Structure formats: C-alpha cells, structure tokens
Amino acid sequence: MDACDQKGVSIVYIPKGVYMLGSVEFAGPCRGVTMFFMKGDLRAPRGAFLNVETWLGFRYVDNLIMKGGGTLDGQGQSAWPFNQCHKNNNCQTLPISVKFDFVTNSRIKSIRSIHSKNAHFSFFGCTNINISNVEILAPDYSPNTDGIKMGSSANIRISYSKISTGDDCIAILSDTSNIDISNVYCGPGHGISIGSLGKYTNEKNVNGVSVRKCTLNGTDNGIRIKSWESPISITASNFLFQDIFMYNVRNPIIIDQTYCPHPPCNRQTASHVQIRDVTYRNIFGTSSSEIAVSMQCSKKFPCKNIVMTDIKFGHHGTKKSLKSYCSYVNGRFFGRQYPPPCF
Template sequence: MDQGSLLFSFGRAFLLIIFLSYMVCSIAESRAKPKVFNVMDYGAIANGKTDNSKAFLRAWREACEWEGKARVLIPQGTYMLYPVEFIGPCEGHMAFVIRGTLKAPSEAAQAGFYSAEKWINFRNVKGLGVGGGGTVDGQGAASWPLNDCGTNANCQTLPTTMRFDFVSNARIHHLKSIDSKSTHFTIFGCENLNITKVQISAPSDSPNTDGIKIGTSRHVGISRATIGTGDDCVSVLPGSSDIRISEVVCGPGHGISVGSLGKYVDEKDVRGVIVRNSSLRETSNGVRIKTWATDYASTASGFLFEDIVMDNVLNPITIDQNYCPHGACNQKASSHVQISNVVYKNIWGTSSSEVAVTLQCSESAPCNNIVLGNINLSYHGSGRAPSSHCSHVNGFSFGKQSPPSCL
C-alpha cells in the first residue's frame, strides 16, 4: 500500500473512532438525563374527582422499565387517587415527583378502601426519590369515627397514607401530608432511607395518626421535619437499627417513641437510636420507651436523646415497661424486654406534670446503664418543684439535675 492510501485509511479509521465516541457520549448523556413520564400523558385528570389510579400505574410501569433515570411527574392540580401499589424492581433510579395534590377518597368504605392497609405503596424498589413540594391529603376526618383502637385491641386498621416496603437507597423530601386516615408514613424492611423537609399534620384528637413509623429497617434518617398529629410523631418499632432523628419539631401528639415492644413472640431487637436537636411542644410524652408486660423476650439498647427542648410536655422523659393502653393487661406480669445503654443529655424546658422523669422498668429485666446528664425541667404549674421516679433501674446521673435525679 502506497503512502497516500495508508494515510487515507488512517484518516477513515480516525473519523470512525470520532463518530463512535460521539455516539457513545450522546447515548451516555441521554441516559444521564432523567426521562420524564408525565401522568397527564397517560390519561390522568386533575379535577379532584376522577380516580387516577390506572393512569398513575401506567406511567410508573413505563418509567420502571426505562434503563436510565426515570421521573414520574404529577403536575400541579388535584388528583383523586384510590389505593395504588408502585412495585419494582426497576431498571434504573426512580423519582416520583409530586407537584400537585393527591387526594384519597373521603369515605373509608368507598371501593374497599376500608379494608386496604395502605393508600400509596412503594415496594421492592432500589434507588427511589419521592418529593416535589406537593401534598398528599388522606381526607381522614370521615374515617376517624370508625377507629375504635383506643378501646378495641382487635380493631380494624385504617389505611396508611404512604408506605415503603423493602425500599433501599431512598429519599423522601419536600412533601406535605395532611389528615391521614391512620399513619402518615410507614417504613418497613427498608435500608438507607432518609426523610427530610416534610410537614405532617392531623388534629390532636385524630386517632392513630402517627407521623412516621419505622419497623424492621436499618440506616434510616429523619431530619428537618415538622410533625403534629393525634399519636406518636415518630415511632421506632421492633427490628430497627441505626435510626437517626434530628431537627424535628413535634406537637401536638404523643411524642417520639421507641415501641411499643414485647407484644408479640419472636420480636427482633431495637438498637442504635439517636434523637437530637429537636423540640416537643405540648405533647403527651416527650422521649419515651414503652414495652408490654409479657413473657416475650427481646432487647432494646444503644439510645441517645440529646439537646432536646420540652415545652409544656406532660411526660418529658419516660420509660414505661408496663405499657397497657387498653387497660386489660395482666397486672402480675412483668416485661421481658431488656433495656440498656440509654443516655438522656441536655434536656430542658417545662413539664405539665409534677413527675417530669419516670423510669419505670421491669422487675424481671431491670434497665441497665441508664444515664441522666444535665436535665433542667421545671414544672409548668403552681410553682412546685418537679420530681422524678425510678423503679428497677441501674444507672447514674451527672451535671445539673432538675428534677433531682432518682438514679
């Protein structure tokens, strides 16, 4: 081959390499940008009356099959939505962007809604974002009279507003949840999930409207949240570990709770719960650990409650190992949940009861290594000094102690 032909061949090869590189970069760039799946393109109608479940599911299914980043978009407007399940696994990272308002049926019994355990369910998804600044409205007021769980241990549970089952590497952010029929957000079997910048609200007398429930999950974070409900602002249930809660404003409600624990056989342990830099306002409890007095054994350990403000809270610091909300428990039974390594540090403010610190532990499994450090709680009442009460607890205190430590 002469020199000219050789140069021509090299030139063609070089151009081919340039072209192929351009194509590869173009494909990579197209995959890097999220593809938008607008629910309006799948038949959604934003009139607040039409059931949009099928349209939302069609958008989700196509997005889930997209091999790059996918974004299901709910534009501004009001969308009626019946119970729906968004199921993975998906080919790529999923984003569920709520700009508008999603409304549940107002009557719980409509279309079998009463028997549904959840309204909006994300299940078996790896890599998920749910946010967008929109609102999910459970329209729970018509359903709350059906809830008799305060007096009936075998009550019918109403639907959770949004439930995450077996979801990993997820972020829930910039959302407002109002008037849930039952719990607002439930986290179960999840890993590496963070909830941030959410607003959760329901009236103080709305039954069982917990803000966020976490069970059988690990590496879960909750931060910069405002929660006011008729039950626990945050509830950490059996099988949870490495739970981090910070910058939460709670109230009204029942406070931030670990438990209840020990109600069922073979419950998994709870460990590694940190609550810090938070405030509780006119709640029935502050930071609480609660267990049933049963023979079912498990452990709860490694807790830190730090830098927390109590504003007129009925029971600011509580361990209750005789939890019995329905009043029909065996008074001779004793909890077999072993609570240990719990630190309360830098907690101050006001208590609306005279007993500001109650550490009521189990005779069968006394609490071990409970620490009170720099507690400064005054009685928001007639000027009398607050008190503390301890039973079956081993530990110590340091720094300022108001009320005087019972350890």
Template sequence: MYIPIGRFYLGGVTFGGPCNGKISFVIDGTLLAPPNNDDIKKETWINFRYIDYLTVSGGGTVDGQGKRSWSLNDCHKNNNCPTLAINMGFDFVKKSRMNGITSLNSKAGHLNFFSVDHFDITGVNLKAPGNSPNTDGIKIALSSNMQISNTHISTGDDCIAMLSGNTNFDIYNVTCGPGHGISIGSLGKNKDEKNVKGLTVRDSVFTGTTNGIRIKTWESSASTIVISNLVYKNLQMIDVESPINIDQKYCPYPPCNKLGDSHIQIQNVTLKNIWGTSRNKVAVKFQCSKSFPCKDVQLIDINLTHNGVDGPAIALCDNVEGSATGRMVPPHCIN
C-alpha cells in the first residue's frame, strides 16, 4: 500500500491479517487524523494486527492532530475520562520493521506494541510538545526481541515505556527530550503481570527530560514479578531532572494506597559510563523495596554533576545491594 506525497484525512482503520507473503506499507505523504477524538471510534487510529513480515516505511508523517484532545486527559482526577486514540499500534505482529516515519501530535501515545516479536524500529521521529499529557513515544508490553535505534523522541510523557512481559531489547542511538525518559513500568498495579528481562539502553542522549533512566513499581503492588538483566551504558544526561531513578514507592494518585512495600524484585542491573548534568541535587536515586531489596546493582564510571545553590550532587540509597568501581560522582551509597 502506498500513500503518495500530499495530505489525506483518514478515520480509524485496522489492517488485520493473517496475510500471505510480505506486506509493505509506504507513507510518503501526510495522513491526518480527525481532530475530534470521538470521530476515530477506536483506541488506536492506525492499527496493524496478526501480520508477519510487515514493513512500514517512507519519509511521510502520521499526524494525530491531538491538540484539541489533550485538555480531555484528566484521568488522574476523573475516573470517567475518555480513552484517547494512539497514533499507530501493532498487535501480534512478528518479524517486521518500521523506518523513516514521523509521528506527530498524537492524542495519546505515538506507537504502541502488544505481543510483538522480532520487530526493528530505526530512523523514526516522534514529536509532541513537552506539555502534552500521556503522549508516550513508544509503549511496549508482552513483546520480545525488539531493536530501537537512530530514533528521536520529543514528547510529553515517557520517550520509551517498557511494561509487563518484555524480554530481550536493544535500544541505542536514541535522543530523548523533552519527555519523561526511558522507563520500565509502572509495574505492580495489576495481578497478572509478567517478568521483564534483558534490556540494554546504550549510546543515547537525554536532554531536559524529567528522568533519564527510570524503573517505577507501585507501592503495595498486586503482583510479585522480577525485573532483571538490565544494562545502561554510554548515556549522556543534559540538564536532566533525575538522571538515574529507581522508584519502588510509586504512588501517583488514588486509588493507590500506601499500605506496604513493593513486591517486585529488581536485580542484575549495570549502570556504566553515565555522565552529564542533573537539575536536582539528587542525581542518583535507588528507592528500593524493603521486602525485596534491589540486588546486584553495579555502578561503573558515573559522573553526574549538579551546579545549584544547594550544593553538589548526591546519591540516595534505600535497600540496595551491589558494587561501585571507577569514577563515582556523586559518591555512591550502595551496600
């Protein structure tokens, strides 16, 4: 399927398989979503399902025209908030790839992946204003063997959000900012969540983000799972609010109740050659669970500075075990 240069309006659409043979979806023009979210009538504006050997490519743009909808995103205080449409989703898609596309001003997230295996994303641009709520760049659950590279993400929420059940990811040469960083979680809110294992984030730059690398699990979590085998290396932080942030007391709004510790185990985490500037005095924060302390956390060559009037950068540690070698700014606090 080919979308030539030009501007074309498109309502909510699903491209569903199974299909025989390879499928190529080339976008050279601009696809415009209905500005009114109710006119899409779907949770995902452009959805690909049950397809193998799919290529989505081209120099074109999918424009969610989300500005009119962002003010409706008040789910933190309104249980009846509307479900806003994601720009593009991939469900049960295997051995596929995406390259060259720009996703602009999504109503909710830009790209959503569910139960995807062997999928490569490269050369993609995801753009929404820093104050646009819940416009995650790439959101992924129950997926495996994905590679994300040479991609620029500017958004109002997580640049990349790794949710339940993800394994074997390689993320590199990504620029993130504005946004909330590259996150695992939040996890622990629901009972049937799955382990997260095997994530590498490398050779990337975070500029003006609220977080750099973050792991967030709900306090009083409903599930008992393991987050393990994580490598973060060669990462530059430029004026990042919280460059390194493990938060196992995540409780952003009711009905979250602070009744106990997170039951999620975080282990085998390597943080190597991470440098730059922290907007906060606390540049490194490990706020781990008292019941399930973080284990085998390795810090190697960390150099994060803070130039505020409140003094130099510091690290905070709760319930974390591991080691530290090489240069260590701020001084580490690991047992």
C-alpha cells in the first residue's frame, strides 16, 4: 500500500466523523512502522455483503499500530438473517470485520468493534501481537460473531479488554502457541474456547495458553476445550486457567471431545485429539446449571495430567447441589473442591 512505501512512520488517519467504507485491504511489506490511527468511526455497507471474506484486511505488515479510540461498525444486524451456517455446512460465510494475515510485531489498542457480520478480529499466520483496551460488542443472538479468533499464530497477548458477543469471546484454533489472556471481561457469549479442534486434515498442535484474572458473566460456557470425533491426530497441551471469576455461567469448566454443534453428526470414531497438562487454579463463582465441571474426554485418547486446585462454585440463585461429570480423565486435585471432583 502507498501509505507504507516510505521510511519512518507512515500514518493512515481517520479523523473524527462517520465514514462509509467498502471492503479494503492494506498489503505490505512496508518499509517502516505503519500506524492506522482511527479517531472517527468506520461503517460497513449494509446487507449480506456476500462473496467478500473481509471488510478491513491487513496482510504481510510488520510493525503495525492500530489505535485511536474510533469505532468499527460492521452493521451486522442487516446481515445476520442471511447466515445459514447452522444448517448448511457449505454456506456462504459473511465477512470478518478485521482480518490480520501474516502480521508481525504489532499492537492493536483502544479500538471499538461493534455488530460485526461475522467475527470481529481474526488472526492467521501472525506473530508477536499485543491487543489491549479493545471493546467488542454484538448481541447474544448474533450468529458466529466471535470476538477474537486466531489460528496458525504465536505470541499473542490480549489484556484489559471487554468482549460481548453471540459466539466465542476468544477462540484459539489449530497451530497456535504461546497465548496469554489476562484481565478480559467476557459476556454474553460462548466463553473462552480452545478449539474446536480435529475437524480438518491439515491441523497442527496447540500449545501454551494462559488465561488469567478474567471475568465471565452470563456466558454459555466458561473456559472450554472442544474437539470433534474424528481421526485427526494432534495434541492440545500446556494450558493454565487461573484466578477466574464466573457469574451465572451455564458450563463453567468444560472439556468436550464429542463436539457437535449442529446434529446429526458423523460419529464414526472417538476424538484423536490428545489433551494433556491442563491446570485449573482458583476458579470460582456461580453456575446456572447443576453440572459446574464437565470433562468428556476421548475414549481412545483420555485426557492426561489434569490438575485442579481451589475450585469453588455455587448454584446461581438457589441452594441446589452442584455436580461434576467426567469420562476418561487422568488427573489430580488439591485444596477446596466444590462441586466434588469426579476423577
């Protein structure tokens, strides 16, 4: 792009005001630092916006800074009725609001994204990204509006942000490593998820995810690891979930290796995703269901080295007793445990 074809700092500046913007891509490589400085608000075209994967895209950019306090409005309300992916696996997907492909050594801060047609922020092939003080907003009924999703990426840090969506607040997909999430508020939405994994033949391992000092409020799931029942063999390992508060969460702690969001599913084999070395420490709050801890691991590849320390949940709004449900789990527990552990 012309804006970065010079030495020093190049700036793309959006002043205060509201501006309509069609699909656009900023492609590098650039010769120096590139700043996308948003003081104003950008608004996507209304409607389904089909046959376009991305509204705003950045590709092959090193040292990108995106900031300024402006708002990205995907106008998703006009497009969500066209989303048929819940009943058609070959559906035409709607565009992601902002997609970062092969972006490195970059910062995204103080940006607001609302009403995306599909996911808000997507990262693929990215390394060393710092995301902070972002606000992401879509109603709980909006389909596939993941807040932040990433795949084939490493060294991603997300902090001091608020995410309210109709899908995963944060989704960590195949071939991703060294992810640190801290001081994030999530709700409504489907929680913070690793996966889904094991669906596609070219998937790779996920390793090294830390989720700390986060709050989940009114979400369907809390912290979740999910994989399909398929013969795709990868490992998901070295995860730490620590100091997490949940309020009125339906599935606070969940491992689901029989993931099937839209039945019927082809259940020909147990999941071949090996989940191992997962630590849950100081996780507490209230559950809206009677099963606060659910770990349905693979019969063929049982979960290994699951460690739980100081887990305490109450039933939201009642004094009902809570339960744990486990299958094919190998692990140990320490400190207080409520509900009582099931392995």
